[in-house]
Amino acid sequence: xxxxxxxxxxxxxxxxxxxxxxxxxxxxxxxxxxxxxxxxxxxxxxxxxxxxxxxxxxxxxxxxxxxxxxxxxxxxxxxxxxxxxxxxxxxxxxxxxxxxxxxxxxxxxxxxxxxxxxxxxxxxxxxxxxxxxxxxxxxxxxxxxxxxxxxxxxxxxxxxxxxxxxxxxxxxxxxxxxxxxxxxxxxxxxxxxxxxxxxxxxxxxxxxxxxxxxxxxxxxxxxxxxxxxxxxxxxxxxxxxxxxxxxxxxxxxxxxxxxxxxxxxxxxxxxxxxxxxxxxxxxxxxxxxxxxxxxxxx
Amino acid sequence: xxxxxxxxxxxxxxxxxxxxxxxxxxxxxxxxxxxxxxxxxxxxxxxxxxxxxxxxxxxxxxxxxxxxxxxxxxxxxxxxxxxxxxxxxxxxxxxxxxxxxxxxxxxxxxxxxxxxxxxxxxxxxxxxxxxxxxxxxxxxxxxxxxxxxxxxxxxxxxxxxxxxxxxxxxxxxxxxxxxxxxxxxxxxxxxxxxxxxxxxxxxxxxxxxxxxxxxxxxxxxxxxxxxxxxxxxxxxxxxxxxxxxxxxxxxxxxxxxxxxxxxxxxxxxxxxxxxxxxxxxxxxxxxxxxxxxxxxxxxxxxxxxxxxxxxxxxxxxxxxxxxxxxxxxxxxxxxxxxxxxxxxxxxxxxxxxxxxxxxxxxxxxxxxxxxxxxxxxxxxxxxxxxxxxxxxxxxxxxxxxxxxxxxxxxxxxxx
Numbered sequence: 167x168x169x170x171x172x173x174x175x176x177x178x179x180x181x182x183x184x185x186x187x188x189x190x191x192x193x194x195x196x197x198x199x200x201x202x203x204x205x206x207x208x209x210x211x212x213x214x215x216x217x218x219x220x221x222x223x224x225x226x227x228x229x230x231x232x233x234x235x236x237x238x239x240x241x242x243x244x245x246x247x248x249x250x251x252x253x254x255x256x257x258x259x260x261x262x263x264x265x266x267x268x269x270x271x272x273x274x275x276x277x278x279x280x281x282x283x284x285x286x287x288x289x290x291x292x293x294x295x296x297x298x299x300x301x302x303x304x305x306x307x308x309x310x311x312x313x314x315x316x317x318x319x320x321x322x323x324x325x326x327x328x329x330x331x332x333x334x335x336x337x338x339x340x341x342x343x344x345x346x347x348x349x350x351x352x353x354x355x356x357x358x359x360x361x362x363x364x365x366x367x368x369x370x371x372x373x374x375x376x377x378x379x380x381x382x383x384x385x386x387x388x389x390x391x392x393x394x395x396x397x398x399x400x401x402x403x404x405x406x407x408x409x410x411x412x413x414x415x416x417x418x419x420x421x422x423x424x425x426x427x428x429x430x431x432x433x434x435x436x437x438x439x440x441x442x443x444x445x446x447x448x449x450x451x452x453x454x455x456x457x458x459x460x461x462x463x464x
Numbered sequence: 465x466x467x468x469x470x471x472x473x474x475x476x477x478x479x480x481x482x483x484x485x486x487x488x489x490x491x492x493x494x495x496x497x498x499x500x501x502x503x504x505x506x507x508x509x510x511x512x513x514x515x516x517x518x519x520x521x522x523x524x525x526x527x528x529x530x531x532x533x534x535x536x537x538x539x540x541x542x543x544x545x546x547x548x549x550x551x552x553x554x555x556x557x558x559x560x561x562x563x564x565x566x567x568x569x570x571x572x573x574x575x576x577x578x579x580x581x582x583x584x585x586x587x588x589x590x591x592x593x594x595x596x597x598x599x600x601x602x603x604x605x606x607x608x609x610x611x612x613x614x615x616x617x618x619x620x621x622x623x624x625x626x627x628x629x630x631x632x633x634x635x636x637x638x639x640x641x642x643x644x645x646x647x648x649x650x651x652x653x654x655x656x657x658x659x660x661x662x663x664x665x666x667x668x669x670x671x672x673x674x675x676x677x678x679x680x681x682x683x684x685x686x687x688x689x690x691x692x693x694x695x696x697x698x699x700x701x702x703x704x705x706x707x708x709x710x711x712x713x714x715x716x717x718x719x720x721x722x723x724x725x726x727x728x729x730x731x732x733x734x735x736x737x738x739x740x741x742x743x744x745x746x747x748x749x750x751x752x753x754x755x756x757x758x759x760x761x762x763x764x765x766x767x768x769x770x771x772x773x774x775x776x777x778x779x780x781x782x783x784x785x786x787x788x789x790x791x792x793x794x795x796x797x798x799x800x801x802x803x804x805x806x807x808x809x810x811x812x813x814x815x816x817x818x819x820x821x822x823x824x825x826x827x828x829x830x831x832x833x834x835x836x837x838x839x840x841x842x843x844x845x846x847x848x849x850x851x852x853x854x855x856x857x858x859x860x861x862x863x864x865x866x867x868x869x870x871x872x873x874x875x876x877x878x879x
Contacts, residue, residue, distance in 0.1 A: 212546075213548075213570045213572070296715075296717040296718075298715075298716060298717040299717055324715060327714045328857075329857060416853055417850065417857060417859050418850070433542065434843060
């Protein structure tokens with residue numbers, strides 16, 4: 167059956183209303199994406215016309231040492247940061263969901279790092295991570311520096327200057343600055359958990375841990391899924407802290423894929439190759455998100 | 465419907481007008497003058513102030529040209545390159561010698577021979593090494609504005625405190641090493657002989673040449689793994705790893721070598737004359753002297769850091785751009801430079817007579833090598849920096865680090 171005239175005009179009106187968004191999306195998102203995909207099959211330095219190289223950029227990427235170093239660093243970074251910041255966000259949210267004295271103050275204090283400029287925070291952390299910086303002083307004062315010696319690090323550690331510790335130092339900074347923001351999201355999720363479920367748990371004589379494990383956590387699943395997804399995407403794209411604090415060094419120990427991409431695109435002007443890196447990075451993020459969806463049963 | 469269509473047509477007409485106005489307005493300044501743009505980086509506020517004042521003077525003296533000065537803070541070369549691609553690059557801009565070959569390879573630069581032929585600017589008026597630095601295949605592409613080389617800066621109080629005579633022309637690398645040991649207060653580490661950064665090729669490569677090493681051979685192959693280069697690395701890294709007389713800034717909670725020297729934590733540092741205004745501003749109390757870099761087994765070496773004014777092919781007003789360059793590199797303007805050594809012979813001589821602390825910088829220009837690394841300058845320098853770091857962080861043996869770097873640099877240059 168042919169669609170009626172009415173239905174057709176309704177469809178047209180629908181697209182008309184969508185048009186402003188579609189225009190902006192098309193010009194500023196879809197079109198650049200397609201051009202980037204096209205460029206990833208070319209050799210292009212911006213100055214001469216793009217030259218078709220087929221899959222060469224992808225082949226080069228698969229055998230370039232720097233790319234694999236960056237993937238290894240990014241994977242480690244993502245694993246540690248996402249796990250730690252999600253755990254910390256959950257913990258803080260559960261604690262601050264209770265009726266504590268000074269709750270508003272703590273909520274604000276934990277969110278504060280995420281609204282501070284990451285460049286400013288990175289600069290402050292740089293000073294804290296120096297050999298004679300606050301972190302080493304605190305470790306010495308609490309006698310925790312003995313742990314470093316056990317780990318084979320000579321105390322005091324030059325956190326950003328030692329290839330064994332530089333990435334971990336950046337992880338610490340990132341966990342500190344994002345956990346507060348994620349806490350707010352989890353807190354919102356917590357307040358959505360129906361009170362009746364807790365009442366039912368109390369009736370069944372469930373303890374604190376059991377209530378958390380069997381009531382709170384399952385109810386928070388969509389929130390945790392969101393927090394983990396945002397965390398994974400953010401971690402895969404980590405750039406500003408690296409740019410300010412270490413520039414990928416020392417000895418490429420903090421070279422992440424996003425930083426490598428920036429260097430190839432805007433320092434070496436290898437646009438085609440940089441686009442290839444961008445698509446591989448996007449594919450990895452996509453695969454991780456899909457995997458996580460399966461795992462969390464979303 | 466008709467009303468809406470008319471409104472849309474008006475909107476489109478307005479957009480076209482704005483577009484046309486935007487395009488046409490670019491080259492035309494106030495009062496119908498030709499407008500050109502000048503860009504440079506902003507590392508030194510003294511320089512930015514001087515260039516602003518000079519541009520204002522130039523604008524007053526010209527009836528037909530108006531210059532807009534657009535200093536670029538931060539990432540200068542990515543910005544200039546992006547502007548060049550977008551067709552919005554300035555008509556005149558600073559070009560560091562390290563970027564001369566890469567810019568030449570991308571055919572960005574306009575040869576200045578035509579303008580030189582009808583001007584009073586002559587090669588003989590400039591220091592020969594500087595003029596040669598921006599000349600390729602007989603064509604001149606840039607007029608050097610000023611330059612620097614490395615000098616040995618020393619803290620007089622720390623030398624006096626240990627009764628060590630000040631550095632002089634008789635110093636060689638062995639003397640330097642012995643003195644660095646004497647000036648280091650171990651083990652509390654509150655005073656070191658020397659300060660360096662552990663990824664620094666600007667100091668290692670001159671030392672390598674003092675040992676007789678070269679970066680590239682005549683065929684362009686990287687030969688930084690030569691026995692002489694290894695000896696030089698043993699010496700340079702030995703200052704930190706063996707003698708422990710040299711320190712990195714981060715070890716004392718500081719980001720810059722300048723501050724380590726200024727605060728009296730290290731007695732000596734190899735820096736260019738950029739350190740002089742810095743010390744004047746932030747550490748006016750420090751009593752320091754300057755001397756030439758010590759000589760190595762095969763003699764002296766140094767780096768020539770220089771910057772030129774260039775005109776890109778994209779400039780639509782090259783004549784006006786040249787007039788600006790002529791003014792900015794004229795004898796009278798050169799005499800007003802206070803942050804580096806002027807590039808003109810007479811101005812530079814006069815300058816060091818009144819500012820003797822700059823003398824070693826000028827003297828080294830006679831034998832210093834331009835700070836250039838070929839068309840893939842950024843990648844080559846980055847790889848060399850990694851090589852130095854590998855040695856200093858004990859990630860590889862000297863031999864392995866240098867051999868790997870030579871192999872990678874040949875690959876970067878596709879040899």
